[in-house]
Amino acid sequence: MRSVISMFKPAGILLVLGIGFSSLAGYSQVNSPYSRFGIGDLYYSRNVSSKGMGGLATTYKEIQSINFINPASYAGLNFVTLDVGIEAEFRTLTDQEKANRFESSNLIFNYLALGVPLAKDKKGYTKWGMAFGIRPYSRVRYDIISPTVINGIDSAVDEYRGNGGLYRGFLGMGYRIGNLSVGVNAGYVFGQKEISTYRSFPNNVDYYYTGSINQRTSITMFSMDGGFQYEIPVNKTSNIRIGANGYLGGDANGNRELVAQTIFFDAFGQPDSIDVVERKETKGVYTLPAGYSAGISFEKTNKFMFGAEYETSKWSDLTDFGEDLGLGDVSMLRLGGYWIPDVTNNRSYWKQVVYRAGFFTGKDYVVINNEQLPVWGITFGGGFPIRRFNNYSTQFNTINLSFEYGRRGSGISPYVERYFKVNLGLALSDIWFIKRQYD
Numbered sequence: 001m002r003s004v005i006s007m008f009k010p011a012g013i014l015l016v017l018g019i020g021f022s023s024l025a026g027y028s029q030v031n032s033p034y035s036r037f038g039i040g041d042l043y044y045s046r047n048v049s050s051k052g053m054g055g056l057a058t059t060y061k062e063i064q065s066i067n068f069i070n071p072a073s074y075a076g077l078n079f080v081t082l083d084v085g086i087e088a089e090f091r092t093l094t095d096q097e098k099a100n101r102f103e104s105s106n107l108i109f110n111y112l113a114l115g116v117p118l119a120k121d122k123k124g125y126t127k128w129g130m131a132f133g134i135r136p137y138s139r140v141r142y143d144i145i146s147p148t149v150i151n152g153i154d155s156a157v158d159e160y161r162g163n164g165g166l167y168r169g170f171l172g173m174g175y176r177i178g179n180l181s182v183g184v185n186a187g188y189v190f191g192q193k194e195i196s197t198y199r200s201f202p203n204n205v206d207y208y209y210t211g212s213i214n215q216r217t218s219i220t221m222f223s224m225d226g227g228f229q230y231e232i233p234v235n236k237t238s239n240i241r242i243g244a245n246g247y248l249g250g251d252a253n254g255n256r257e258l259v260a261q262t263i264f265f266d267a268f269g270q271p272d273s274i275d276v277v278e279r280k281e282t283k284g285v286y287t288l289p290a291g292y293s294a295g296i297s298f299e300k301t302n303k304f305m306f307g308a309e310y311e312t313s314k315w316s317d318l319t320d321f322g323e324d325l326g327l328g329d330v331s332m333l334r335l336g337g338y339w340i341p342d343v344t345n346n347r348s349y350w351k352q353v354v355y356r357a358g359f360f361t362g363k364d365y366v367v368i369n370n371e372q373l374p375v376w377g378i379t380f381g382g383g384f385p386i387r388r389f390n391n392y393s394t395q396f397n398t399i400n401l402s403f404e405y406g407r408r409g410s411g412i413s414p415y416v417e418r419y420f421k422v423n424l425g426l427a428l429s430d431i432w433f434i435k436r437q438y439d
Contacts, residue, residue, distance in 0.1 A: 260277045
C-alpha cells in the first residue's frame with residue numbers, strides 16, 4: 001500500500017509556499033490563512049484603552065487601567081481593578097484583481113487581568129503595585145479548500161485546516177522611586193497548534209477513502225519581560241514620560257504528535273478515523289525571539305496625552321524543531337493619545353468621557369514571494385465612566401470601547417487582508433483593604 005505521507009508530498013510543498021497564494025480561484029477560508037505561518041497570527045494583546053490609541057502602551061500609565069505591556073505602569077494603580085476585554089473581528093480577503101472575495105467574523109477573548117496597589121507614599125500615591133492575568137499570544141484558525149488534479153488517478157480536493165494558538169499567563173510587580181518606575185512580569189506561555197491536511201476524490205469512478213495527516217504541537221515556555229517609565233515634570237500638571245520595555249527570547253518545549261490515517265466525515269463535517277496508517281510522537285524545541293519597545297509621550301493630567309513608540313522583535317530567529325521558518329523581523333511604529341474635555345464637569349457626561357485615537361504602521365513577520373507583508377491601521381475609541389449610585393460609593397467603573405480598521409499586504413502581494421475590529425473592555429475598580437474607623 002502506498003504511504004499516505006508520500007501521497008501528501010505535493011500538499012506539503014503547497015503549504016510551505018503559502019497554501020497556494022498564487023491562485024485563489026475555488027478557495028474558501030475561515031479567519032486568516034496567514035495564520036498557517038510561524039506560531040500563527042501574532043495577537044498584539046493590549047488593553048482596550050491602549051488599543052484605542054493605536055496600541056500605544058510603553059509610556060502609558062493610568063490609575064484605573066492595567067497596562068500589562070509595560071509592568072512599570074503597575075506602580076500607578078490607585079485602585080484594585082479587574083480589567084477584562086473581548087473583541088469582535090471582521091476580516092475580508094481579496095486578490096489583486098478583486099475577483100475573489102472571502103469574509104469571516106469572530107468573537108475573541110482579549111484579556112483578563114487584576115491589578116492591586118500594595119503600598120503608597122507619604123502623599124497617598126501608589127508606589128508599589130501588582131498585577132496578574134492571562135492574554136492571547138498567537139492564534140491559528142483557517143479552513144482552505146483547493147481542487148486539484150492527480151495524474152493517473154482523477155480530480156481530487158485538498159482541504160487544509162488549522163486551529164489553536166498560544167496564551168500567556170503573567171504575574172508582575174511595579175515599583176516607583178521618585179519619578180522612576182520599574183517593573184517586571186514573569187509568565188508562562190502555553191498552548192497548541194494543530195494542522196490537518198485532507199485529500200478526497202469525490203468525482204472518481206472508483207471509491208477512495210479520504211486520507212489525512214494531522215499534526216498537533218504543544219508548546220510550553222517560561223517567559224519574562226521588564227520595563228521602566230521615567231517622568232520629567234514640565235509644570236505642576238504636565239510631564240514628559242519616556243519608557244521602554246523588553247522581553248527575553250528562549251527555547252520553548254515542544255511535543256508533536258503526527259497521525260496519518262484514512263477517515264470519513266460525519267454529518268457535522270468532523271473527521272472520524274477508519275484506519276491509522278502511521279502514528280509517531282517527537283519532542284523538540286521552538287526558539288522564540290526577543291524584542292523591545294521604546295517611546296515618549298507628553299501628558300497633561302486629566303486633560304490630554306499624546307505619544308509615539310517603536311517596537312521590534314527578532315522573529316527571523318524563530319525555529320520549529322530546529323527548522324528555520326523563513327520569517328521576517330516584526331517592526332511597528334505607533335502614534336496615539338487621548339483627550340478629556342472637562343473631567344470635573346458633573347453637569348455634562350460627555351465632557352467626562354476619555355476620547356482616544358491612534359495610528360500604527362509596520363511589517364508583519366509573514367514573508368510571501370520575498371516580500372515581508374506591510375501592515376497598518378487606524379484606531380479610535382473612548383472611556384465611558386459608569387456613574388456611581390451615591391457619593392459615598394468607593395467604586396469607579398469604566399466601559400472602554402475601541403474601533404480598529406487595518407490592512408495586511410500591499411499591491412504586489414498575492415492577496416490583501418482587511419479587517420475591522422470592535423474591542424469592548426470593562427474596568428471595575430474599588431478601594432479595598434480600608435481600615436475601619438468605627439465598628
